Structure formats: C-alpha cells, structure tokens
Amino acid sequence: MAKRSPVLPIALAALACLALPLASVKGAAPVRAQATEQIISYVPINSQVFVKPQVVATWAAQHNEAAVRAHAAALWSGLTALTNQSLRGVPLAVFDTWFTPCDIYPVTKGCGQGIISKPTLFEVPEQFFHLPRLDPANVFSSVKYDEGMKHFVEVGYGGAPYTTGAGLVNAINAGQKNLIDTAKPSSMMLKPTYELLSSTKPTAIMYWKGPALTVPPGSTTSPQVPASDSWLQVVLVDPTGKATNAKPITYCANVYDESGTIVRHGMHTAAGGSYKVIPLSEFYAIPLTSAGVQSLQNVRAQFRARQTSLLSGRFGALAQNADPGCPTVNVEKPVAALMGMHVASAELHNVWTWQTFWWQPFVSAVPGAKGPFRHFDFATAYWKTNNGPHDYRYAFNPYLEAVFGTSTFLTTKWTTSGAGSVTNLGRTTNCISCHETATYTIPANPSIAPGYVAHGSQPQIPTQNSILTRNLWSLADRAGHPTPPPAPSASP
Numbered sequence: 001m002a003k004r005s006p007v008l009p010i011a012l013a014a015l016a017c018l019a020l021p022l023a024s025v026k027g028a029a030p031v032r033a034q035a036t037e038q039i040i041s042y043v044p045i046n047s048q049v050f051v052k053p054q055v056v057a058t059w060a061a062q063h064n065e066a067a068v069r070a071h072a073a074a075l076w077s078g079l080t081a082l083t084n085q086s087l088r089g090v091p092l093a094v095f096d097t098w099f100t101p102c103d104i105y106p107v108t109k110g111c112g113q114g115i116i117s118k119p120t121l122f123e124v125p126e127q128f129f130h131l132p133r134l135d136p137a138n139v140f141s142s143v144k145y146d147e148g149m150k151h152f153v154e155v156g157y158g159g160a161p162y163t164t165g166a167g168l169v170n171a172i173n174a175g176q177k178n179l180i181d182t183a184k185p186s187s188m189m190l191k192p193t194y195e196l197l198s199s200t201k202p203t204a205i206m207y208w209k210g211p212a213l214t215v216p217p218g219s220t221t222s223p224q225v226p227a228s229d230s231w232l233q234v235v236l237v238d239p240t241g242k243a244t245n246a247k248p249i250t251y252c253a254n255v256y257d258e259s260g261t262i263v264r265h266g267m268h269t270a271a272g273g274s275y276k277v278i279p280l281s282e283f284y285a286i287p288l289t290s291a292g293v294q295s296l297q298n299v300r301a302q303f304r305a306r307q308t309s310l311l312s313g314r315f316g317a318l319a320q321n322a323d324p325g326c327p328t329v330n331v332e333k334p335v336a337a338l339m340g341m342h343v344a345s346a347e348l349h350n351v352w353t354w355q356t357f358w359w360q361p362f363v364s365a366v367p368g369a370k371g372p373f374r375h376f377d378f379a380t381a382y383w384k385t386n387n388g389p390h391d392y393r394y395a396f397n398p399y400l401e402a403v404f405g406t407s408t409f410l411t412t413k414w415t416t417s418g419a420g421s422v423t424n425l426g427r428t429t430n431c432i433s434c435h436e437t438a439t440y441t442i443p444a445n446p447s448i449a450p451g452y453v454a455h456g457s458q459p460q461i462p463t464q465n466s467i468l469t470r471n472l473w474s475l476a477d478r479a480g481h482p483t484p485p486p487a488p489s490a491s492p
C-alpha cells in the first residue's frame with residue numbers, strides 16, 4: 001500500500017553531502033564487486049539466540065507473554081547485528097546476507113531483473129495481489145531464508161527438492177496432507193519491508209501511531225483498514241542535517257471501506273511545528289544505484305500489469321469501482337529504508353514461532369537492539385487464541401497486513417455465524433492462522449486459488465492435487481510446476 005506522502009517541495013537547504021546512514025564502515029568488505037552485482041557471503045545468526053524447542057513449546061502452552069517477547073527481541077538483535085561486509089558504504093546486518101528466492105527457486109518472479117545485488121532485490125509484496133485494487137507500490141519487500149530453511153526446501157521429499165515442485169508432487173502422491181516438519185529448529189525465514197527515502201532532500205513519511213497494534217481515533221482515515229497510506233501522523237526524514245519543522249507538510253492519504261477498496265483519497269496538512277524531523281542516519285537504509293531504481297520501476301510496471309489482469313476476475317465490480325487512490329511516490333536519489341520485518345523460526349515444532357517488527361520512531365527501543373534497529377515496535381504470535389476458544393490473538397505488521405479488508409479473505413467472517421464471529425480484516429490476523437494454510441497445488445493456475453485466512457483455525461478450501469506447505473507461503477507461491485507425464489488412461 002502506499003504510504004509516503006508526495007512530499008511537497010520542502011525548501012532544502014544546500015544539498016549537503018550524500019548523507020548515507022551509518023557512515024562508518026567497520027572492517028574491510030570481503031566482496032568481489034562486479035558491474036551490477038556484489039557477492040555477499042552468508043553469515044549465520046548467533047546461535048545463542050535460540051532456545052530448546054521444548055522451552056518454546058512450554059512458553060506457547062502457558063501463553064508466557066514475557067518470555068516470547070524477550071525471545072522475539074533476542075532474534076531481532078541477532079538478525080540486525082552488523083557483519084563486517086558492507087554495501088555502498090553501509091555495513092550489512094546479518095539478515096541482509098541471507099538467501100533470497102533467486103538463490104533457491106528455479107523460477108521466480110522478478111529474478112531475471114538482476115536488480116542490483118541480493119540485499120536490494122525487492123518485489124511488491126506478494127500479498128498485494130490479494131487487494132481489490134492496483135496498489136501504488138510504494139512498499140517493497142523481499143523474502144530471506146537462512147541456510148537451515150534453504151536446506152529444508154532443497155532436501156524435499158522422496159529424493160526430489162520441494163523447490164522445483166517435484167518433491168511436493170512426490171509428497172502428494174504419497175498421500176501427505178502437509179509437509180513433514182524436518183526443518184532444523186533454528187531454521188528461519190524473513191520478510192523485510194522497505195520504503196524509498198531520498199538521500200538528498202527531506203522526505204515526509206507517515207508512520208503507525210500505536211501504541212502497539214491499537215488504532216486510536218484520529219490515527220488513520222480508515223480505522224477498519226488502517227493501511228500505511230491511511231496514517232495521519234508524519235515525520236520529516238532529513239538527509240541534510242539542516243531541515244526544520246517550520247513549514248507545513250502536505251501529504252496524500254487514502255480512505256478505505258471495510259472490503260479494502262479505496263473509496264476516496266485526499267490531501268492532509270501537518271502544521272508547521274507539529275511534526276518531528278528525524279535524521280536519515282536513524283534508518284537502516286541502502287542507497288540504490290540508478291540501475292536499481294530502474295529495476296524497481298520495472299518491478300512496479302510488472303506488478304501493475306499482472307494485477308490489472310487479475311483484478312476483475314478476482315474482485316469484479318469491487319475493483320472497477322475503486323478510487324485510483326494516492327499516486328505512486330518517487331524520490332530523488334533513493335535509499336531503501338527498512339520499515340518492517342516478519343520473522344519466523346522453526347523452533348516450535350510444526351507451528352513455528354512468529355514475530356513482526358515495524359518502524360515506530362517514538363517507542364522505547366527493542367531490548368538489545370542497536371543503532372537504527374532500535375526504532376521498532378513488535379508483536380508476536382506463538383499461539384492463535386488467548387483465553388477461551390474465540391479470544392483470537394492478533395499479530396500483524398502495519399506495513400503488510402493492515403491494508404487487508406474483508407475481500408482479501410476466504411470469507412468475510414470467521415466463524416461465519418454465532419459465538420466467536422469476528423470480521424476478517426488485516427488487523428484481525430494472526431500469522432499462524434494464515435501461514436498454516438499455505439497450500440501448493442499441482443496445477444500452476446488452479447481453478448480455486450488458495451485463499452487467505454485471518455485468525456483462528458479456519459480451514460483452507462480443500463483442492464485436489466494440493467498439499468499444505470508447512471507454513472511456507474513462499475514455497476506455495478514460488479515452487480516450480482513440473483509438467484505431468486501423460487495420464488496412462490487418457491481418453492483418445
């Protein structure tokens with residue numbers, strides 16, 4: 001969803017130096033630079049962040065909130081520790097050395113682009129294809145695996161990897177309904193999420209107010225669907241060291257109805273003196289080359305083309321009647337700034353652990369986090385219901401799931417009637433509920449596409465020739481679809 005506001009010409013004091021975040025480079029970069037790609041060596045997370053699966057299982061069984069929050073913070077510190085490699089002057093965090101789908105899957109959307117280098121190989125989040133409109137694509141994301149997760153999908157089943165689809169077909173033929181959880185407990189997967197900020201001019205961005213995942217009145221145009229382009233508080237991100245908050249900032253925000261359709265958009269003003277100026281150095285942000293910027297424009301164009309072709313089939317009149325919404329934002333000399341990250345580990349057998357982090361300039365720091373990684377708030381899902389069968393636990397990322405309205409889900413409510421009925425919205429999602437229904441189907445374009453589940457234990461619509469992919473939506477979306485051998489009994 002969109003976000004950042006079309007920054008109104010903000011008087012820019014002299015174009016100071018290319019103020020890169022994290023200016024000091026620690027240690028030499030052991031990398032071979034190529035014209036467009038820099039090789040980055042994998043760095044594992046510090047293994048001391050992990051605890052024994054039995055310990056996590058006990059926390060989950062007891063709903064031990066303090067323990068899971070502390071564990072989530074430890075994972076975050078491990079992932080964001082700086083390595084001795086750097087890219088364009090920015091010391092890389094551990095997570096930025098991990099494998100992307102291009103390293104793992106034979107066929108991947110967007111890989112042919114050779115975007116620049118692994119850390120900035122971005123996409124429009126896959127989830128946004130489930131919106132009843134053309135997102136302006138101002139939020140980018142990528143998917144990362146550690147080597148344990150890579151191993152899990154590469155070993156596959158019956159002698160064939162899951163990545164090509166062949167291991168998945170083997171498992172389906174063996175009568176399995178879900179992948180056997182053979183992932184090492186320390187296996188991890190991530191979804192880092194970015195916005196573009198200017199490295200030369202102050203950029204106004206909207207931010208999630210909170211506290212935590214609450215949606216206080218006045219914090220968004222759309223309390224039911226509080227997408228990142230509906231937020232009504234802004235800060236000015238300053239690369240020059242000279243910006244002030246003297247001038248008013250004008251920005252665009254969308255208004256959503258409960259289905260997730262944009263019903264209108266409009267301009268808002270933050271009065272001079274009412275907002276904070278934040279140095280760009282407070283972000284983990286990697287500069288894009290001009291080729292990288294061009295690649296992101298290509299990614300946007302591809303997203304628009306594919307989404308346009310899907311929209312009316314998936315959403316019918318809902319899509320046709322949508323307001324076009326706020327425009328796509330472009331900034332001068334962009335850096336890709338980390339604004340959020342989904343983090344999952346296989347420590348809890350079958351279920352896995354789920355935590356998500358989002359940029360929030362005014363919360364107290366994630367315990368143990370350093371530098372730009374302090375300015376994040378977070379939520380966890382190690383279980384699906386709190387107390388009682390219908391007390392659903394919600395955990396979502398304001399940058400990724402808040403944009404979902406009812407039209408994104410299999411049904412508009414779960415359960416559909418009676419006690420415990422809750423509207424299915426992005427803000428009523430639980431990571432486990434949606435990921436445990438991730439489904440691969442043998443046909444590349446099944447007549448019933450796997451849908452999304454918000455909370456609780458709503459089952460996926462069963463399809464023939466399909467298998468649950470043990471929490472991995474990336475595997476469901478990105479595995480190959482081998483051509484089936486001709487059926488022996490095919491009619492002439």
Ligand code: HEC
Pocket residue numbers: 125126127143144189190191342343344354355356381395396397401429430431432434435452453454471472473474475477478
């Ligand atoms: C409504 C469904 C839904 C919800 C809710 C959801 N996700 Fe996802 N998630 C997805 C989809 C779809 C992808 C995209 C996979 C891809 O890019 O190929 C994804 C991607 C991811 C990935 C990248 C790897 C992978 O295989 O999926 C991680 C990690 C992740 N989500 C964690 C979380 C966490 C943590 C939460 C809760 C805070 C969460 N997700 C909530 C649907 C969901």
